Amino acid sequence: LNVPEEALYLHEGAIEAETSRKIFEDQGVSPTEELFRQVLKRQRALFRQKYWSFVKPFPEIPDLLADLRKEGKKLALVTSSHREILEEILPSRLRGLFHFILTGDQVRRRKPHPEPYLLAREKLKAPEEGALAVENAPAGIRSAKGAGLFCVALTTTLAPHHLKQADLVLPSHRELYRLLLNGKRHA
Structure with a gap:
């Protein structure tokens, strides 16, 4: 093939x-x-x-997560990867920045079904209004939108036309940082 x-x-x-x-x-x-x-x-x-x-985190991610936490934002990582994979590739210093981590082996129906995001929102006790998902692939976008979340897609792996179901498409994590933290850093 x-x-x-x-x-x-x-x-x-x-x-x-x-x-x-x-x-x-x-x-x-x-x-x-x-x-x-x-x-x-x-x-x-x-x-x-x-x-x-x-596999390494994008350079802006550690600061972005830490700054969002400092501002009192509740953070969840929602991935279709198995927990063993996530634990092997995601540094523990980053895992500690999330209030909740949901892996594909913890749900009955994975992305593109909305179950992963619905469960994460429930665990965070986060209202639908104001909840935001950041995605990079169509399955994740469908999952987030199906759960009623505002979805920002990043063109880190796919061209914008593949991500058009998202509410907003951004070209980089730097732009995401500006959006979420009003340009406080990484300007």
């Missing part, structure tokens, strides 16, 4: 098996269940080997 990198980002955040099935479908391939399981297992191994050691 020749899978364009953009195809992976378009399906980022969606259920892993559904993503793989969609990629097969887009390539015109109908795998047997055994082949599908083997490919999924190989996909996970390759992802771990190729990407995990390179």
Whole structure:
């Protein structure tokens, strides 16, 4: 299979098996269940080997999270990744900045279903009004919007036209910082 990198980002955040099935479908391939399981297992191994050691937070993120917390904002991380993956790739200093972390293995229905964001909002005791999600992929945007959140999408992995379901599309974390903290830093 020749899978364009953009195809992976378009399906980022969606259920892993559904993503793989969609990629097969887009390539015109109908795998047997055994082949599908083997490919999924190989996909996970390759992802771990190729990407995990390179995953780093964007430079503005630690300051942004710390400053939002100082302002009394309740912060949740909502990811479709499994907890073991998150714990391996997300530095503990960043994990400590979130009031609540929700991983894909903690919900029955992952993104694009609204359940992850609804649960996070419930855990934070956050009202729908004023709640905001930051996303970078269509599945996450659909999940956030389905939960009634205002959604800001960042073009860190996909072009703006792929993120048009969001309420606002920004080109960078720097712009997100300006939006959320009125340009106090990273101007």
